[in-house]
Amino acid sequence: MSKLSIRDLPLNNHRILMRVDFNVPIENGRVTDDTRIRETLPTIEYALRHGARVILASHLGRPKGKPNPAMSLKPVAERLRILLDSEYSRSENVGFCPDCVGMEAEEMAGKLEKGQTLMLENLRFHAEEEANDEKFAKQLANLADFYVNDAFGTAHRAHASTVGITKFTKKAAAGLLMEKELEYLGKALENPARPFIAILGGAKVSDKIEVIQNLLTKVDSLIIGGGMAYTFLKARGEPVGKSLVEEDKLELARQLMQQAQKRKVKLLLPTDHIVAAKVDAQAPNRAIEPGQPFPADMMALDIGPSSAADFEEEIFRARTIVWNGPLGVFELAPFAKGTFKIAHAVADNAAATSIVGGGDSVAAVHAAGVADKIKHIATGGGGGVDGAIHRAGGPEILAECRQIVSKIGSLPAGQAVITCAGRMSAKHVIHTVGPIYRDQPESATLASCYRESISLAEQRGLQSLAFPSISTGAYGYPLSEAAPLAVSACIGALKECAAVRLVRFVLCDPATLRAYVNAAREFCAINRAIVVPVEDVSR
Structure with a gap:
C-alpha cells in the first residue's frame, strides 16, 4: 500500500x-x-x-x-x-x-x-x-x-x-x-482471499461514510449493525420506533444501498431486534421477531437471534473478514449477546484472515474472551495488563488459554482460570475478565473477579498473588468505585483462606495508587483495623 x-x-x-x-x-x-x-x-x-x-x-x-x-x-x-x-x-x-x-x-x-x-x-x-x-x-x-x-x-x-x-x-x-x-492491511486487503466480508457497527453512518464507500468497491458482502443500521432501515421505509436515526443521512443511506445493489454486493441488515424504552441495563427489554411490528415507543439496542444466525452463516463462509464497530450496546449485559455471537463467529472461522479495529470492537472481542483467536487486532488492542502478560510470558500462556477456551468456551466476566506463567518468574497466571462500565455499575461482577482469583490461588496452595486495578483502564470502571470494591472483596476473601497470606495491588500511576490507599484507609477506619504503610514506587 x-x-x-x-x-x-x-x-x-x-x-x-x-x-x-x-x-x-x-x-x-x-x-x-x-x-x-x-x-x-x-x-x-x-x-x-x-x-x-x-x-x-x-x-x-x-x-x-x-x-x-x-x-x-x-x-x-x-x-x-x-x-x-x-x-x-x-x-x-x-x-x-x-x-x-x-x-x-x-x-x-x-x-x-x-x-x-x-x-x-x-x-x-x-x-x-x-x-x-x-x-x-x-x-x-x-x-x-x-x-x-x-x-x-x-x-x-x-x-x-x-x-x-x-x-x-x-x-x-x-x-x-x-x-x-496500513502495511498489514495492504497485504491482507489488496488481494484478499474470497469471500471477503466487512462487518460495520457503531452509532453513526456519518462516522463511516468513506469507509462504506470504499468497502463497496472491494467486498462481496457487507453486514451493517449497531445504531447505524436503523438509518438504513428507515431509509428503506421500515419503522424503527425511537431507534437512533440520522435523519439528514437517509438519502445517503439510499444511495449506498443502490451502490451495493449495482456492484452486486450482498448487504445484510438486522431483521429482528432486542428493544427497550431506554439505554439502561435495568429497563425491560424484549425481542421483536422478523415480520412483527416495531413498537413506536421502543428503541433497538441489539440485534436479535435471527439476525445473529444470518450474520454467522455469512461469516462462516468468509475467507477475509474486517470488523469495525459493535452490533449493539454491548457494554450493558442485556444487549451484548449479538455482538458477542459475532465475535465468536469471527474467532471460530480459523480459515479466514480476520482483522478487528476500533476501540469498541477491540473491547468486545476481549470481553467475549476470543481476542487470542483473532488474526490481527488493529491499534488499540492487546494493550494493558493482558497484553503485557502475554508478551512477557511468551507462547506457553497463550497455548494454555486456547486449551481452556476449547474446553469451556469464553470466560464470562467475573470468573477466573489459572495457567502457567511461561517465561515469567511467577508460578502461575490467574486470568479473569472484568466488567465493562458505562452507565451502570457492575459491582458484583467486579468483586467476583477478585474473590474467584483468590479462591483459585487457595485451591493451588499459593501463598501470595498480585492484582492490577481490574477494569479501570480500557473498560472504563471509575477508580472511585473500583478501588473500594477491590479492597473489600480481597479482604473478605482472605478471611476464608488458609494458604493465601498476602495480596498485593500493583498500580502503575499515582492516581490509581492514591485511590487504593484511600480505599484501604477508609475500610480500616470503618472496620477498626490497622492501616499498613504503603510504599510509593510510582516514580
Whole structure:
C-alpha cells in the first residue's frame, strides 16, 4: 500500500501537525491507562530527533462540541512529558495550548523551536471538528507546514482533523504507527482471499461514510449493525420506533444501498431486534421477531437471534473478514449477546484472515474472551495488563488459554482460570475478565473477579498473588468505585483462606495508587483495623 510516510518529509526545522489518538481514560486529573500514548511515542520521538517542531492534535471523549474541563488534554500533555523523559531521556517540556485553533494556538505554534512539542486542547471542544468544517480544517492546517496522521483508530472518521485538513497542507503523510497498520492491511486487503466480508457497527453512518464507500468497491458482502443500521432501515421505509436515526443521512443511506445493489454486493441488515424504552441495563427489554411490528415507543439496542444466525452463516463462509464497530450496546449485559455471537463467529472461522479495529470492537472481542483467536487486532488492542502478560510470558500462556477456551468456551466476566506463567518468574497466571462500565455499575461482577482469583490461588496452595486495578483502564470502571470494591472483596476473601497470606495491588500511576490507599484507609477506619504503610514506587 503506497502511502507517503513521515520518513519522506523534510522534518528539520519544520512544524508538523500530528493527529494522534490520545483518547485515554482520565481519573482525578491523571491518565490511568497510557497505552495509546505509548503506541505513538516512536513517531513523536522520530520527528523530534529529526529536528521537527511537533504540534499534537487529538480528541478525548465526547464533549458535544463545547469545552468540558473533565475532558481536557492537559493531563495527557503531562503524561507524555513523563514518558518521553523515561523512554527516550528527552527532558524537554511538553507545552500545552488551551485551545486548538485561534490566535493563541497560532502564537504558541509559531514560537516552537526545533525538537519541541506542543499539545493542543481537545479538538472536539469545537463542533466544527466532527462536522468536518472547512474553515476549522484550514485553521488547523495553518498551524503547521506538514500534516502527519498517526491515529489509525480514528482515521475512518470524516472529521476536520483527519480528512478536511489534508486539503490545506503542503504534504500529508502517515506516522510510523499508521504505516505499520496500513502495511498489514495492504497485504491482507489488496488481494484478499474470497469471500471477503466487512462487518460495520457503531452509532453513526456519518462516522463511516468513506469507509462504506470504499468497502463497496472491494467486498462481496457487507453486514451493517449497531445504531447505524436503523438509518438504513428507515431509509428503506421500515419503522424503527425511537431507534437512533440520522435523519439528514437517509438519502445517503439510499444511495449506498443502490451502490451495493449495482456492484452486486450482498448487504445484510438486522431483521429482528432486542428493544427497550431506554439505554439502561435495568429497563425491560424484549425481542421483536422478523415480520412483527416495531413498537413506536421502543428503541433497538441489539440485534436479535435471527439476525445473529444470518450474520454467522455469512461469516462462516468468509475467507477475509474486517470488523469495525459493535452490533449493539454491548457494554450493558442485556444487549451484548449479538455482538458477542459475532465475535465468536469471527474467532471460530480459523480459515479466514480476520482483522478487528476500533476501540469498541477491540473491547468486545476481549470481553467475549476470543481476542487470542483473532488474526490481527488493529491499534488499540492487546494493550494493558493482558497484553503485557502475554508478551512477557511468551507462547506457553497463550497455548494454555486456547486449551481452556476449547474446553469451556469464553470466560464470562467475573470468573477466573489459572495457567502457567511461561517465561515469567511467577508460578502461575490467574486470568479473569472484568466488567465493562458505562452507565451502570457492575459491582458484583467486579468483586467476583477478585474473590474467584483468590479462591483459585487457595485451591493451588499459593501463598501470595498480585492484582492490577481490574477494569479501570480500557473498560472504563471509575477508580472511585473500583478501588473500594477491590479492597473489600480481597479482604473478605482472605478471611476464608488458609494458604493465601498476602495480596498485593500493583498500580502503575499515582492516581490509581492514591485511590487504593484511600480505599484501604477508609475500610480500616470503618472496620477498626490497622492501616499498613504503603510504599510509593510510582516514580
